[in-house]
Structures are given as C-alpha cells and as structure tokens.
Amino acid sequence: MAEAGFGLAGARVLVTAGAxxxxxxxxxxxxxxxxxxxxTDIAGAALAGCPADWRRSRVDAGAEAEVAALFAEIEAGWGGLDVLCANAGTAGPTAPVEAVMLADWRACMAVNLEGAFLAAKHAAPMMKAAGQGAxxxxxxxxxxxxYPNRAPYAAAKWGVIxxxxxxxxxxxxxxIRVNALCPGAVEGPRMEGVLAREAAAKGTTPEAIHAGYAAGTSxxxxxxxxxxxxxxxxxxxxGGRLVSGQAIAVDGHTENPDPKV
Known part of the structure; x- marks a missing residue:
C-alpha cells in the first residue's frame, strides 16, 4: 500500500454488503x-446507486460458488487484494429461544458467520502471496x-470473534492482520427494525427501547x-500495522446491552 494520507492511496479494498x-x-x-x-451486495438497486468509479458485484455472501467467482474476478481485475471488509450481516429473529425456528437460526449463521468465513477463506491465498493484508x-x-431474545445473532457474532x-x-x-469491529447500536433503518421488534416483544415503544440502549452506554x-x-x-x-487479533468495540462504551424498559 502507498504511504500517503492514511497510507491507503491505491489500496485494493473489498467491502461485502457495501451498498x-x-x-x-x-x-x-x-x-x-x-x-x-x-x-458486493444482494440488493441490485442499491448497487446501481453506488458511485460509478466503484467496482460492484451482486453476491450472496453465504453462497460459496458466488464468493469464489467474485474472488476470481478480483484476481483477474486487480491482481490481488489489500483490505477485506467482511461486513455482510443480517439481524435474524427477535424471539425467546423456544420460539426460534431452526431455519431462521441457520439463515442468520449463513450470512453473519459463514459469510465472514467464506470471504476470509478466499481472500487469504491472495494476501499470503503478497505477504501482506488486512x-x-x-x-x-x-x-x-x-442479548436476550437475540440468540442466533449473538451466537453468530461471538463466532465471528x-x-x-x-x-x-x-x-x-x-x-496479514485480522481484527473484528464490534458496533454498538447504530443509527439507521436496520436498527429501527430491531427496536420495533424488541418493543413488540416487550409490550413497549421503539422510543423507549432506543432510550434504554442509549442509557446503557457511558x-x-x-x-x-x-x-x-x-x-x-x-x-x-x-497506523494500525501492529493491531491484530482484537475485537474493537465502537459503541460509546456499552455498559448494559439489555435495555431495562
């Protein structure tokens, strides 16, 4: 990688679920x-709305044939990869464990955990050949x-670590350095869906759940x-050249992950 600015000028970066x-x-x-x-993304319309100078591919992160084809395309088009952001994820069901369907459990694992595994599996040979990567x-x-009522998601994200x-x-x-990012409650449509489902499960409002999450951070x-x-x-x-093997929370310091509402 070039050493200008953040040292990332010209670096080849793949972001899954990047649209x-x-x-x-x-x-x-x-x-x-x-x-x-x-x-990459599974949402074609969102991909189409990305900047024209980004390369874009519709890929199911949990489908190995599609992932393998993507990395073959990256090898042919870029000759390698400097940074992999294995970011694909899904919220999974919000329900007590006895109400979680096995199919929903497996679907959550396929994207959150297997998706990260497949991306790393196919990125590793390129990075090994280059003798560097993140x-x-x-x-x-x-x-x-x-996280109560989030068994599939929590299990998958522990697995990622x-x-x-x-x-x-x-x-x-x-x-090759490998780290995990651990977002807390992130503003946006996906978290709004989580708040709505938790509110329904607890018989309260999304606003009350939102306040509980925020109050649970320092x-x-x-x-x-x-x-x-x-x-x-x-x-x-x-700047992060010797940071590896770390699960880094970007969450405002979560003290209480279960909102008391």
Whole structure:
C-alpha cells in the first residue's frame, strides 16, 4: 500500500454488503482515503446507486460458488487484494429461544458467520502471496455480551470473534492482520427494525427501547455508520500495522446491552 494520507492511496479494498448502511460508509471512507473500492451486495438497486468509479458485484455472501467467482474476478481485475471488509450481516429473529425456528437460526449463521468465513477463506491465498493484508470482520457488541431474545445473532457474532482470533494467529506469520469491529447500536433503518421488534416483544415503544440502549452506554449515545468506517480505515492503515487479533468495540462504551424498559 502507498504511504500517503492514511497510507491507503491505491489500496485494493473489498467491502461485502457495501451498498448500504455500515458497508456503504466503509466504502466511502476508504474511497475518501484514496483507495480503490469494490463492493458486493444482494440488493441490485442499491448497487446501481453506488458511485460509478466503484467496482460492484451482486453476491450472496453465504453462497460459496458466488464468493469464489467474485474472488476470481478480483484476481483477474486487480491482481490481488489489500483490505477485506467482511461486513455482510443480517439481524435474524427477535424471539425467546423456544420460539426460534431452526431455519431462521441457520439463515442468520449463513450470512453473519459463514459469510465472514467464506470471504476470509478466499481472500487469504491472495494476501499470503503478497505477504501482506488486512482483514476486518464485522462482529457486534452482541459478540461481547449476551442479548436476550437475540440468540442466533449473538451466537453468530461471538463466532465471528472466535474466527477472527484464529485467523489472526494463522495468518499473522504471512504479514496479514485480522481484527473484528464490534458496533454498538447504530443509527439507521436496520436498527429501527430491531427496536420495533424488541418493543413488540416487550409490550413497549421503539422510543423507549432506543432510550434504554442509549442509557446503557457511558457516552449516552448511539453510534453512526461513519464512526464504524473511521475505525475501519484506521485499522487497515499503516497506523494500525501492529493491531491484530482484537475485537474493537465502537459503541460509546456499552455498559448494559439489555435495555431495562
């Protein structure tokens, strides 16, 4: 990677689920640092709305044949990859464990955990060949704490951290750093859906759940997608060259992940 600005000028960056939300903010952050950006998503309309100078591919993060084809295309088009942001995720069901359907559990795992595994699996050979690289796996504060009524999501995000710790040990000798980002409650449409479902489950309002989440942080605030993107850019930059194997919370310091409402 070039060492100008954040040291990311010309860097080749892949962001999965990069057409919206946290992924879109990550892609914008890397592009702003001078990197070349490739985004994937399953939402064709959102992909079409991305900047024309970004490379774009419609890919199901949990489908290995599609992921393998993507990385073959990256190899052919870019000749390698400097930064992987394995960001694809889904909220999964909000329900007590006895009401969670196995199909919903598996669907949540397929995107959140298997998606990160597949991206890392296919990025690793390119990065090993180059003797350098940075992988950022999107976990959650749900990977650091238990979350009532969110068993599939929390289990998947804990799994992402276990995967990251293992990859950091396995790939470090090849010059590859691996870290996990753990967003807290992030403002935006996806969190609004979570708040609505939790409110329905608890017989209260989304506004009350929102206030409970914010009160459970020492900063008394939700975070934004831009906050997550800023940390991603730093971790991938030369400034983060010896940061690896870390689950880094960007959450305003979550003290109480279960809103008491």
């Amino acid at each position: 919206g939300g946290i992924g879109r903010a990550m892609a914008e952050g890397f592009a702003g640092a001078g990197a070349r950006v490739w985004v 992988m950022l796996l999107t976990s959650s504060t749900a990977g650091l704490f238990g 276990g995967l990251m710790k293992t990859l950091a040990m396995e790939l470090g000798p090849f010059g 900063m008394r605030s939700f975070v934004t997608a831009a906050d997550i993107a800023a940390m991603a850019v730093f971790l991938a930059s030369p």
